[in-house]
Amino acid sequence: MNTTEQQFYNGLDKKLWNAADRLRASMDAANYKHIVLGLIFLKYVSDAFDERQQELRARFKNDTDDYYLPREDFSSDEEYQQAILDELEQRDYYIEKNVFWVPMQARWDNLKQWAVLPTGADLPWNKPTPDENGKFQPEKMRSVSWLIDNALDAIESANAKLKGVLNRISSYQVGNDTLIGLINSFSDTSFHNPIYNGEQLNLRAKDILGHVYEYFLGEFALAEGKKGGQYFTPKSIVSLIVAMLEPFRGRIYDPAMGSGGFFVQSEKFIEEHGGKVGDVSVYGQEYNPTTWRLAAMNMAIRGIDFDFGKRNADSFLDDQHPDLRADYVMANPPFNIREWWSAKLENDPRWQYGTPPQGNANFGWMQHMLYHLAPTGSMALLLSNGSMSSSTNNEGDIRRALVDADLVECMVALPGQLFTNTQIPACIWLLTKNKQARGNKRTRTGEVLFIDARQLGYMKDRVLRDFTEADTQRVADTFHNWQKGIDYEDQPGFCYSATLADIQKHDYVLTPGRYVGATEAEDDGIPFATKMTELTAQLAEQFRQSAELEMQIKTNLKGLGYEW
Template identity: 70%
Template structure:
């Protein structure tokens, strides 16, 4: 993205967040996110609808030979009749469905919302289908009515859009938010006197993602249930490279992995000079989420970005009510709750997913691993964020399950991550990369080498930077370093072991470590630069320095005691 576009988005983020954050005096973050994200969604569908209307109007009036939409002026007796015909055509639903644009009824359009919100309560807005007057009750009611109208007209959004009247916000606060969004150019934006190459979907998708991150920070531990840090999501997607096929996340939160996969395809298309929209037709996304609120956030996130999705019939527990029992995905990725305790049910005791051993009832880590393996296609790969304990624990059958995963050659790469990456936990984490076809015998299009019996370990604990006093983050260079290391190893081109960072190990080496998969055990210590001083000389010099420092410490301690004694203190 160009620097001008980045600056535009940064200033837009700041402006919109400051406007939204004014609601914090009335609502906590867990609630006011629904108000703000609901308005972002309404703005998006309305902008997309208006963009399609502009395209259609141009098509209706263009007499190009190949234009099937053309409405000739000469077919009508007057300009008024022609204009009426154009207006009627613009209201035909099929024109929007064919372009994968949500149909937005007049009552739900942003222009209606902005115009009607400032009217006095009790004003007649329109007449319903029965001919009765519909009066303005409140601005929150007006917004809820718009959300309801969109759901009625778009079956895929049924039950998805969260109503806001329950939060009892004052009209003037909502009008302020509506005006802020109205004052912002999401279509054909201009910054610094130049037109930007950003579409409404790009801008509002970015804003939605930014707000999710800000709300997660504001909510702390609770926010981490639906938001995985952007850099971690990007890292996993870049390592897996989901160009085409079925992508599945069994603990999807707000759908961050799907968004990042979509961006990855667009970036790859730019580099390879082909049509990203065509490539996206070869990707399908499947997700599951138990929290009903988060399930709705994810669906809205996909809708804003125009990503087709299948999140099951409802929010549901992944282990007890699998919404995709027959799915075999090409790419599986997830950031489930670490060390989840309350997950077990006796109905799971003989479950077919526990192919490598029954997971302990008090920790779901290896339940997630095996659930994801179960849903992998024969050529599939997966990436899973787990607590570090999963790499070494031997309690309650975990060690045996890990041993079988290694012996059956499913484990491909282990990445140890630095601490303080997550808003909701300080538990150190790692990434498990598994695949069913390390021999690369089934995927002819991918020129990976046969990695059978070999395992890559990456220790990334020293990478990243402190974004603030609490949170650490990865730079794009950190992500590229880890990604390039894995791909070089997979392809057998340009990879080499680096002490303290990465190591390609054999099955025998892992056996020597009792099937513990902690990268630090394999990569060893980082090489120290040789300063040319012989070891014996350096040791003598440092020992001498230490003796002098001890002597100085004793002298200072005696001086302090003498001074305190002079002041009448007994030591």
């Protein structure tokens, strides 16, 4: 995006986040996020619906359009205008453009208006069904949380794709003032044809709200700390993996998808490189029910067609895509999970390269992903650094089997402090089932690329490191050039192309630092002997100054009556 668009997004992010955060009061971020993200979703579907309505209204009045409604067919202007209003309520017009149908009670302008109605005021749509005693509950009907949940109910009922996806907010017991404040915050922003500093921006409402959704996910993950990392993978890592795999077309699968970050970044990558989002299909699975809903909402906001299974489920024990063979598999599963094993997993066909240890799921995730990888597919997996060298509980034997099967294509060591939820050092495993020449890639049989990226990135604040675009590009370009055999050469301290024999010499340890070596010192033209003489003289002078300072301190202490 250009500078103006970036400035617009930065200002919008801070404005909306600060407004939402001020209203949070003492509520835990883990609960508050469902309220805020649910409202963002309501805002999105309503905006998309309004956008389609405006387009239809113009087409109904355009005499060159197939949708044209001739004025002369009606006896009066009132009848003509009513006919247009009736036509605008035909849901087929919206479904044909993959726009969610939004019932009257879920449209944002109505929600905003009704939220501030006084108790006892009639709502301009059918009242809800009475309770089991045949009575209505006016106080419940007038609560803003009830209005929002009623809107979510209506949207789910009208759109089968969203059934069971939207999280209700009444259970969080948020006051009316807080909810009205959030509604006003999101209302006080133009997501259609935005103008920034007098310049019309070429940004779609879908893109803006998708960006806001992703930004809020990241901020809530930061606020929740370790818990937040369960659903949010830092964008820099997701971007790096997507840039390395280049998922232009085919099936993309993530068995530990969290809020769906890999799918979002894949869509952005495809669009930025001139591809078609419709050329890929996404499949995911997630154990946590609320996170599963966050991911589905994330896809719906962006108009990405998805298959996340019939329900949230454990990828090991309740595989929602048993027959899937994906072209790209990407995942950031929880590191070093201990409580994952079940007796049902004994002799599982997924354990082709050895049964994973019952006390660590790392190689269980890896082999689950390999099982779902197509014969010509590629995959990337984030794991803790221990996976590259551990020899306990069969892990070393599994790693040896993977290398001997020539599945490992590239290993990337990452810098620390990239994650919001853990300080455990991490790495990326890139594997493929086919290293033969294909497309613009050369044959890489028997070769593995090692990249040590631990020195890349910058500290974005006191605790978190991030990659620059140049960092991401450097790693991705190195990998692609190596695959193509063009403009690649080993760089001491950064990358090294190893053979299987090299790896065998290191006893199948895959830590990049063992292979890339140390960075070469720059040659400044000064002979070593001369440089050592100068450095020794400099050190001697520093020792002399240190001794003088020590004597001065002792003298001062003695003057104060203290003997050293």
